[in-house]
Amino acid sequence: MLCLYVGKTTNLKTRIRNHIKPNTVNIWGDGSIINFHKKTNTVSQLRIGLERIFNKQSLELIKNNVSVSYICLAGDENAINRFYGEDKLISEFFPLLNIDIER
Helix, strand or coil, rough: CCCCCCCCCHHHHHHHHHHHCCCCCCCCCCCCCCCCCCCCCHHHHHHHHHHHHHCCCCCHHHHHHHCCCCCCCHHHHHHHHHHHHHHHHHHCCCCCCCCCCCC
């Protein structure tokens, strides 16, 4: 198993739907000019990475070959645990498509 991405969200269904939504805007440009002043968003990171691996028209391949695992840490009392958990999983699995690590 290869870990592609680690992230946190308050709405898992919406987050996953956004990640696999076709034609996500590539905010990095066409590859010839990279806008370093514009902050990337994680949906763009993952979607563009998936499109590079599978190709832009292969949503069916993504649906059949990519799975999701999650840990539920709900409530205000777990707010800090969500950040620490994400960092720990990123350092442990070194996900291929987490390229904009903020911490």
